[in-house]
Amino acid sequence: MYAITIREAGEPHVMEWREVPTPEPGPGEVAVDVTAAGVNRADVAQRQGSYPPPEGASELLGLECSGTIAEVGADVTGWRPGDAVCALLAGGGYAERVIVPVTQLLPIPTGVDPVDAAGLPEVVCTVWSNIVREAGLERGQLLLVHGGSGGIGTCAIQLGRALGAEVVATAGGGPGLRLCEELGAEPAVDYREQDFVAEVKRLGGANVILDNMGGSYLDRNLSALAADGHLAVIGMQGGRKAELDMGKMLMKRLRMSALGLRGRPLEGPHGKAAIVSDVRQRVWPMIERGEVRPVVHHRLPMREAARAHELMEAGGVHGKILLTTG
Structure with missing residues (x-):
């Protein structure tokens, strides 16, 4: 089979x-012939050597990824070759075939294009595990989503609204803000020109x-939380370190989690x-x-993965970039 490999840590051209x-499935695993793979910032970090x-x-x-089951390993029940699936992976999606633990398989949802389905598993599992399983978001509460126009953000806005929450999202520039509003963010805040803390506090916190920013947003996030609020950190685009004001946390009984998937x-x-079962x-x-629907910015042939990474690093990607094998 063919796959994207990395010669050495570095720029997209590596x-x-x-x-x-070609990998073979073991007990409790299936082999999936890949139709498409989602591109995530974690992929960029791995290529650069930091993840x-x-x-x-x-x-x-x-x-x-999304694709079709090609082969099932020993002890696998409920799935068979030919089934159309999408899957959460720990790696391996940039390839013509990938091995998946059977517990990380999902059927392609009815009505979703098989290629677009590749952009669902990682973002949905990340959002759900953080805002619902960990933070306990409930109907009528207020959810603030940073990076609302990206892959994670577009999913989080829709999922929050589907759960009956109010949603505020941050994004940079007109097209990103408009997308957030179309998906249900009220309001969408331009982080380049507006104070998201003031906007959220105006709504009660x-x-x-x-949060996908990490260090640079920590203090402002604590200020934007209502009493008994929860900060779920899933990224470090704004840095790994910051000073934590424990007084703010104690006075408002705040909680913070930092959970990878x-x-x-x-x-x-x-x-x-x-x-995956809960999702x-x-x-x-x-x-x-x-x-909730996948929001796709661009599709590219998998052999052009370097171009996909260039687009992601340049910014301005609204939704997911998908790599196709066909």
Whole structure:
């Protein structure tokens, strides 16, 4: 089979489309012939050398894909060759075939294009595990989503609204703001020109904040939270370090979590299997009803993965970039 490999850590040109050994499924695994793979910022960080894969995971890039089951391993039930699926991965999606633990498989939701489905598993599982399973977002509460026009953000806005929450989102520039508003953010705040803290406090403060910035937003996020609010940090685009004002947290009884998805164990209460099962039961019906949909910025052939990374690093990507094998 062919896959995108990395010669060495560096710029996008270090990625190559070349022939590699075809993997075989083991017990509890399936082999999926890949239709498309989603591009995530974690892929960029891995290519740059700052985000190595977890122990035992594929060295290839790609944390989500769609495709067709080609082969099932021993002890696999409920799935068979030919089934159309999408999958959450710890790596390996930038390839013609990938091995997936059966507990990380999802059926392609009814009404969703098989290519577009590649942009669902990583973002939906990330958003759901953080704003619902961890932060406990409820109907009538206020959710603040940073980076609202990106892949994670567009999903979070829609999911928050589908749950009955009010949603405020930050984005930069007109097209991104308009997209956030179209998806249900009221208001969408231009982080370049507006003070998101003032906007959120005007609405009574956020009950949950989904933050992709990290260090540079920490103090402002704490200020924007309502009493008993929860800050869920999922990224460090604004830096790894910041000074934490414990006084703000104590006075307002705030909580903060910093939870990644890729390195979680397969099983257990915080494992990927439980998250995927929860998503299939509770979020897939929302998608099939049209309340949540994948937002796709661009499709590119997988052999042009370097171009996809260039687009992501340049900014201005609204929704997901997908790499197709066809």
